Amino acid sequence: MKAIIETQGQQLIVHEGDILFVNRYAGSQAGDIINLDKVLFVGEGTRAKIGAPYVDGAVVKATLLENKRGKKIRVFKKKRRQGYERRRGHRQELSVIKIESISV
Numbered sequence: 859m860k861a862i863i864e865t866q867g868q869q870l871i872v873h874e875g876d877i878l879f880v881n882r883y884a885g886s887q888a889g890d891i892i893n894l895d896k897v898l899f900v901g902e903g904t905r906a907k908i909g910a911p912y913v914d915g916a917v918v919k920a921t922l923l924e925n926k927r928g929k930k931i932r933v934f935k936k937k938r939r940q941g942y943e944r945r946r947g948h949r950q951e952l953s954v955i956k957i958e959s960i961s962v
Contacts, residue, residue: 861960862899863918869898872918872957879928882951886922892955894918900962907962916962920955928952 860873866881883892897916898909907913928950935944 859900859902859960861897861901861916861918863894864896864898864912865894872960874957874960876957877923878920878955878957879952880955882925882953883922886925886953888922888924890922891958892920892922894920900960913962916960918960919958921958923954923956926952926954 860871862869862871864870866883868880870878870880872878883890886892895912895917897913897918898911900907900913900916907916909916931948931950933944933946933948936942
């Protein structure tokens with residue numbers, strides 16, 4: 859069974875057992891159970907349910923495996939012949955989750 863969920867401002871297609879990298883869940887620790895109730899679509903084939911905007915009663919349960927940081931991104935700006943250069947870096951805070959079950 860597959861589902862389309864909305865979490866942390868992203869829409870993702872998930873199956874049971876998938877491991878996903880999403881924006882960090884504030885205040886959560888490794889091993890926590892996360893209930894994702896913003897389910898846009900659930901099922902397969904003729905048994906599919908489409909929400910308006912969400913499917914009533916559908917829940918995707920996920921386990922938080924770890925909190926980590928993404929790769930470093932370097933931002934460099936330059937305007938030629940003006941002496942203008944700016945360097946910045948960014949590392950995104952991520953949570954690694956595993957989809958345990960999809961229920962309607």
